[in-house]
Amino acid sequence: MTTLAILELFIIQLILPTVFIISLWKGNFPSKLNWLTLVVFTVLFTTWQFFSSSWDWFSYYLRFIMMFFLLLSTYSSWKKVHSLPFRIKFNRSQKMSLSFNVLLLLVFGAYNILTFSGFTTKDDAVELDFPLKNGTYYVGQGGNHVLINYHNAYASQQYAIDVVKLNKFGIRAAGIYPEELDNFFIYGEQLYSPCTGIVLKVRNDLPDLTPPDADSENAEGNFLNLLCEDEDVNVYIAHMQKGTVVAKEGERIQKGQPIGLVGNSGNTSEPHLHIHAEKNGVGVPIHFNGRFLVRNSLVW
Incomplete structure (x- = not known):
């Protein structure tokens, strides 16, 4: 930025x-x-x-x-x-x-x-576990309209959400836009599998970039693509930290199992969690504990 x-x-x-x-x-x-x-x-x-x-x-x-x-x-x-x-x-x-x-x-x-x-949708949602724990997490991009979720303009990611972590003052980083990745409170946070399923694809070797640098050729950065058994959807968790993705392609992983750390790889402006679900290449809404998360939603 x-x-x-x-x-x-x-x-x-x-x-x-x-x-x-x-x-x-x-x-x-x-x-x-x-x-x-x-x-x-x-x-x-x-x-x-x-x-x-x-x-x-x-x-x-x-x-x-x-x-x-x-x-x-x-x-x-x-x-x-x-x-x-x-x-x-x-x-x-x-x-x-x-x-x-x-x-x-x-x-x-x-x-x-x-x-x-953009706060609601008529499309059927899938129920997943929120992939972060032990903090106050804030939805920066999320919802069913481009005014609150720029992903909504792209069919496969139309219900994607981007998540950061807030400190006790409600701020996501030490500084307005620091270059040091560790100054973003979500950087290095443990990620957990949102469902039980089969790992379809993994990337784990891309570097974590210094903001505002971005890698548009590898938009997802280091990521995990998981086929969730109960919901029959492909879930993408993107921008993970280099070398921390522990799941392997073809492996069956359990809901709540650690899968890697939040990073800043790929086409990203700063460290955050990106997650979206697809069916047949089309994005579907996600419910976390029954909630459809939109911009300014908090998860504890």
Whole structure:
């Protein structure tokens, strides 16, 4: 991830919502209608960020702090406008401001609808065991829409999830985007087989790369392809650490059996677990303990 991309994330995720919340708190409104359009837009924008942004970069808990200040600013601003008329005869500037706010709330209303549509699926899911233990794990990519899961654009990986580990402050790494792999809390975590089945294919000899380096020619990196017996699906666990994949091709392994360590091999921006399931080359949803995991889901 480039410095520019990190800066864009910081502006969109933190700076803009803060500016809109402060504008709501401190603003002077000629009527309740002006206030209402800004409230609705700010709520929709902040809600979209709350659900669709990846919050492991700056802290998972910041999203709740932001929503608290949104509620506080809404209440505070209402006390200033409750005695105003609902609408007035607007001048040209006020009409333009009102129209712009209406346009923005329609846009971000649509974004929210699309985001929420990704929280469920009508496709039949397979039940697997979560392949990580002993930590707080965060879903950075997951769900049934590209706004919360970029894998959704690719048929074979449409329900894939990417997982990192959070510390007690809700952050995935020591630093914003460190080069040292050990500074990512998930790096080197033990992985366990999500089902009982036959190992179809293994790769184990690719190097762990220094972020943001990636190997697009070997997208999976070091990986394990497992045919799960109970569910009759192919499960891929990718980006594993070099030399740690202990399963062999043709071997039958048991659910919960150690299979290797989380690494940073292949086409990956940083250490994480990638897992997806396929039937006949088409991605199928996964349930872990009955849950369909989406972006911002936590697993303990």
